[in-house]
Amino acid sequence: MSQTAKTLFDKIWDAHVVRQSEGYPDVLYIDRHFIHEVTSPQAFDGLRKRGIKVFNTSRTTATADHNVPTKDQHLPIKEALSRHQVETLRKNCAEFGVNLYDLGHPFQGIVHIIGPELGLTLPGMTIVCGDSHTSTHGAFGNIAFGIGTSEVEQVLATQCVLQYKPKRMKIEINGKLGKGVLAKDIILYIISKISASGATGYFVEYAGDTIRNLSMEARMTICNMSIEMGARGGLIAPDETTFNYIKGRQFAPKGEQFDRLVEQWRHLKSDDGAEFDEVLKYDAADIAPMITYGTNPGMGIKVTDRIPTLNELKDISEHTSFSKSLEYMGLEPGAQLLGRKVDYVFIGSCTNARIEDLRLVAQMVKGKKKAPDVEVWVVPGSKQVEQQARQEGLDKIFEEAGFELRGPGCSACLGMNEDKIPAGKYCISTSNRNFEGRQGPKSRTFLASPLSAAAAAITGKVTDVRELV
Amino acid sequence: MSKEKFTTLKSTAVPLAIENIDTDQIIPARFLKATTREGFGENLFRDWRYDADGNPKADFVLNNTTYSGKILVAGKNFGCGSSREHAAWAIYDGGFRVVISSFFADIFKNNALNNALLPVQVSDTFLKKIFQFIEKNPSTIITVDLTKQQVVLEDGSSESFDINAYKKTCLMNGYDDIDYLISLRDDIKQFELTH
Numbered sequence A: 001m002s003q004t005a006k007t008l009f010d011k012i013w014d015a016h017v018v019r020q021s022e023g024y025p026d027v028l029y030i031d032r033h034f035i036h037e038v039t040s041p042q043a044f045d046g047l048r049k050r051g052i053k054v055f056n057t058s059r060t061t062a063t064a065d066h067n068v069p070t071k072d073q074h075l076p077i078k079e080a081l082s083r084h085q086v087e088t089l090r091k092n093c094a095e096f097g098v099n100l101y102d103l104g105h106p107f108q109g110i111v112h113i114i115g116p117e118l119g120l121t122l123p124g125m126t127i128v129c130g131d132s133h134t135s136t137h138g139a140f141g142n143i144a145f146g147i148g149t150s151e152v153e154q155v156l157a158t159q160c161v162l163q164y165k166p167k168r169m170k171i172e173i174n175g176k177l178g179k180g181v182l183a184k185d186i187i188l189y190i191i192s193k194i195s196a197s198g199a200t201g202y203f204v205e206y207a208g209d210t211i212r213n214l215s216m217e218a219r220m221t222i223c224n225m226s227i228e229m230g231a232r233g234g235l236i237a238p239d240e241t242t243f244n245y246i247k248g249r250q251f252a253p254k255g256e257q258f259d260r261l262v263e264q265w266r267h268l269k270s271d272d273g274a275e276f277d278e279v280l281k282y283d284a285a286d287i288a289p290m291i292t293y294g295t296n297p298g299m300g301i302k303v304t305d306r307i308p309t310l311n312e313l314k315d316i317s318e319h320t321s322f323s324k325s326l327e328y329m330g331l332e333p334g335a336q337l338l339g340r341k342v343d344y345v346f347i348g349s350c351t352n353a354r355i356e357d358l359r360l361v362a363q364m365v366k367g368k369k370k371a372p373d374v375e376v377w378v379v380p381g382s383k384q385v386e387q388q389a390r391q392e393g394l395d396k397i398f399e400e401a402g403f404e405l406r407g408p409g410c411s412a413c414l415g416m417n418e419d420k421i422p423a424g425k426y427c428i429s430t431s432n433r434n435f436e437g438r439q440g441p442k443s444r445t446f447l448a449s450p451l452s453a454a455a456a457a458i459t460g461k462v463t464d465v466r467e468l469v
Numbered sequence B: 001m002s003k004e005k006f007t008t009l010k011s012t013a014v015p016l017a018i019e020n021i022d023t024d025q026i027i028p029a030r031f032l033k034a035t036t037r038e039g040f041g042e043n044l045f046r047d048w049r050y051d052a053d054g055n056p057k058a059d060f061v062l063n064n065t066t067y068s069g070k071i072l073v074a075g076k077n078f079g080c081g082s083s084r085e086h087a088a089w090a091i092y093d094g095g096f097r098v099v100i101s102s103f104f105a106d107i108f109k110n111n112a113l114n115n116a117l118l119p120v121q122v123s124d125t126f127l128k129k130i131f132q133f134i135e136k137n138p139s140t141i142i143t144v145d146l147t148k149q150q151v152v153l154e155d156g157s158s159e160s161f162d163i164n165a166y167k168k169t170c171l172m173n174g175y176d177d178i179d180y181l182i183s184l185r186d187d188i189k190q191f192e193l194t195h
């Protein structure tokens, strides 16, 4: 059996199976467990009720991100329930001996930003978190996926989860990307092609020279949104780009140990002839700056295209959802998004709030001013990203442009903390979800790349970024 | 800790013929701040169910007394989006024991199964038929038989559904995954040493 060609996914999975028995799901060992305040309290409660400890605290890392305010982070959280949830995390981590990067800590940030940034996310690992965007970590060539709270409890109690092996899909993209086209556009393009459920039941490996040529941060943007097409996760085989990114990071292995690991990591790739259950291929030249018009991430178009009409929909059964969605967005079928007024610009979230994203935005807005009636929030993904941005003087550029640089957190990606988009307002957002009410009750979201968001901040309208770069 | 056991359910159903219902709709993020598992039912489908002032919206099916029951019937790709288990808790707490759809998102399916909520996947055609039955007669009884893995309508027509044998045993006996895993802690320790 060991002679047959294997996919990277299978290699990592098989190396983590503690027990496999007929009729049972696999018992999968987890190398790294990230937790945050929203999906962990009930899991800790479960441990308490059973009177058991965390199985391996050295493999567990916690941070507070979803509920945190992005202004005045040194003050107590104003909203009582949010404060309670963060305090509960604090209490639980202290009681169970889990390492917590709390509000104000130099390593605090969005859980999927700090893992890679601190060198906790490494190739070949299994990684879980009670959060669907755990798929982000797959950019380093590991199996990373989101789990529910019952499963968080399983991992805390046993360092394992029960899982059935998903099917494997390969998505290959080759060719050169056009001007103004970013990783975010690649993934929005793919999801628009295969729909918000097109990869359900699969784990995706992204391959092809377009992906190879991306930076680590761009690769994370792609893997991050795997879940938006239904996939459990997405991964990219590690290479020199990966190793260089990891080298020297806070908790990354050092010296000889690092060199030895790199030698092992080099074998982490799908064998020639390995079989995938599904293979999709796209041409990078066909990808343009993308934007979503509806209320699921599959409802995306090239920024210069029109919203489809009912007749143009592939699937008749989607007519009701489609109409409902456009009504929510206040948009007409067949209409053009280009030139539509936006009220808010949100540059943030675990999809696009890393230093490269902020640099791209700063580059574009340097010396320019935002449109007068647009509100622009730049929310770094972590304290370290914020520090770096300040060191590089990006804060000055933002300030001059009239953008507000805030403290790190999930912010307006989801309506859970103070940062909400008001009802009926349009927000062009670099986050990953445009669901009804996601950014606040009745808020309307256009998902796009950081460059497209920056362009809209300057013009006050949905803009084809290629006209500005 | 054992859960409620599930074998057969005969009930009327609540129809929600919308596709791609994401977990942000099932339970919006601002209601995820509780630190216990209870009480989420109150805010199930909150923004579809109530207006901004908290008044029930007459046109939403959960506010329509014509429909009731322990079965929620929904359009395809139910439960996509966020992994929040709160979605499964809210549906369960809202009084449902079964969700029928023609397609479920992965994480939601897992979360439901871990909480004694049975996700039943039927064909698009059969789903349509169920919606028609409910439309014609809101008090029509739908039988969900987990033992036989079958959904049966009042005219005797039925369709079988898939469920993994292990999960089926867990549901029928009220077992919990975590009990099984805890029984393997020594093996896991051993694995960890050589891993």
Ligand code: SF4
Residues within 6 Å of the ligand: A065, A066, A110, A111, A112, A131, A133, A349, A350, A351, A409, A410, A413, A414, A431, A432
């Ligand atoms: S930034 Fe948004 S998507 Fe990412 S973890 Fe936070 S809430 Fe979830």
